[in-house]
Amino acid sequence: MTILVTGGAGFIGSNFVLDWIAQVGERVLNLDALTYAGNLRNLASLQGDERHVFVHGDICDRTLVxxxxxxxxxxxxxxFAAESHVDRSIHGPGAFMRTNVEGTFTLLEAARGYWGGLKEEDKSAFRFLHVSTDEVYGSLAPDAPAFTEDHPYxxxxxxxxxxxxxxxxxxxxxxxxxxxxxxxxCSxxxxxxxxxxxxxxxxxxxALAGKPLPVYGDGRQIRDWLYVKDHCSGIRAVLAGGRVGQTYNIGGWNEQANIDIVHKVCGLLDELRPDPAGPYARLVTHVADRPGHDRRYAIDARKLERELGWRPAETFDSGIRKTVQWYLDHPDWVAEVQSGAYRDWLDRNYTTR
Structure with a gap:
């Protein structure tokens, strides 16, 4: 048995592929265009593993799909395959329309043709799981209830x-x-x-490089934060038992203001890798806010819990500690992804604010 994963060399996709093979053991066909955020080094532990088949290609290529x-x-x-950074979409929306809209259309049409030709038993078992975001729901007022699956787009x-x-x-x-x-x-x-x-x-x-820590506006924008491995387990649950045609919100039950995240990360770094120059919070720098910046997102994931018994395993405190420690333990990975193009992007997005 095989599943096709698109965008499986990106952040969430590579975590999903690694967890899928570890938890399920089923073969993964991984299609990724390896744009700036795709990194085969994420999947280095699977080198030589016959359960992982990587294909370098574009989801908009119908012939290939x-x-x-x-x-x-x-x-x-x-x-999973998608352009996903709001700031990049403001500077260059065309790539987002191509990958996220045209690419999804191409996959749907290819899947429809393939599915239509399957034997009845295989046809009834087939699933197309589309991974999306809570940002489609817009922005919430401070006292508004969290997004449910019925919230208007x-x-x-x-x-x-x-x-x-x-x-x-x-x-x-x-x-x-x-x-x-x-x-x-997801959140x-x-x-x-x-x-x-x-x-x-x-x-x-x-922070580790002693550079400014940019915070948009007042930093009081609120988000629900979901540890990526919890997201992966939620997707596995939906793929295994979700009702066809349904939408499921996957959230971490962890609403946090951006500025509080900043100080939490600084505090962990002060503990785990203290800087002789002083507390990392000294580097916090407020910059001009993002145009049209949504003030609050919050996910109500009770449908997923009620129907499939899923809840996140990590609290924010446990997940953020694991995350900071991972970056401290993997300086080579960080150095590799900080290419000239990455530095150019930082200059373009932050120095003019």
Whole structure:
């Protein structure tokens, strides 16, 4: 048996592939375009493992996707591949429309053709699981209830709009063509192998280098934080037992303001890798806020718990400690991903604020 994973060399995708092979042991066909955030080094422990087959390719390449489906006959597609950084979507929305919208459309059409030709038993067992985000729901007021699966879509950035569009395509392919789909909407992930453009890894990497720790605006933007391995276990639960056509929110039950995250990371670094120059919090630097920055996201994951018995294993305190320790233990990985292109991006996004 085989599953096809798209984007399996990225942050969440590579964690999922590693956990899937460790927990399930089933063969993974991994399709990834290896853009700036994709890194085969994340999967180095699987080198020589016949259960992992990597293909360097683009999800927009219909000929390639058709070929892979025909050759490997997967029982499921788990679709992670996406452009995912809001700031990058503001600077260059075209890449987000291509990967997140056109790419999802291409996968759906390829999966529909493949699924339609399966024998009845295999056809009924097949699943297309689409991994999405809580950002499609928009922004919450401070006292508003958390996002449920029935919350209206109100995307506010090019990134979230592109993901909302992909969610709607997945829903339409189920209702129009009967494709057996599942959708998951997760909150902010953190953990190992996270490319250091997002808040938590950027804080760790900059602090260790003695560089400013940029905080947008007042830093009071609130997010629900989900340890990436908990996200992976939630996806496995949905793939195994989720009701076809349904959406499941996956959250960490950990609402935190960005500025509190900053000070938590600084405190852990002060404990685990003290700086002779003084507390890391001295590096905190407030910068101009992101245009249209959503103030609060919060996930209500009770449907997933009620139907499939899933809850996150990590608290924020346990997960963030594991995350900081991982970055301290893997300086070579950090150094490798900090290429010239990465430095150019940091200059473009932060120095002009």
């Amino acid at each position: 058709d070929k892979l489906l025909a050759e490997h006959r997967p029982r499921a597609v788990v679709h 109100e995307p506010n950035s090019p990134y979230s709009a592109s993901k909302a569009a992909s969610d709607h395509l997945v829903r339409a392919w189920h209702h129009t063509y009967g494709l057996p789909v599942l959708t998951t909407n 902010n992930n953190y953990g190992p192998y996270h490319f250091p453009e997002k808040l938590i890894p950027l804080l760790i990497v900059n």
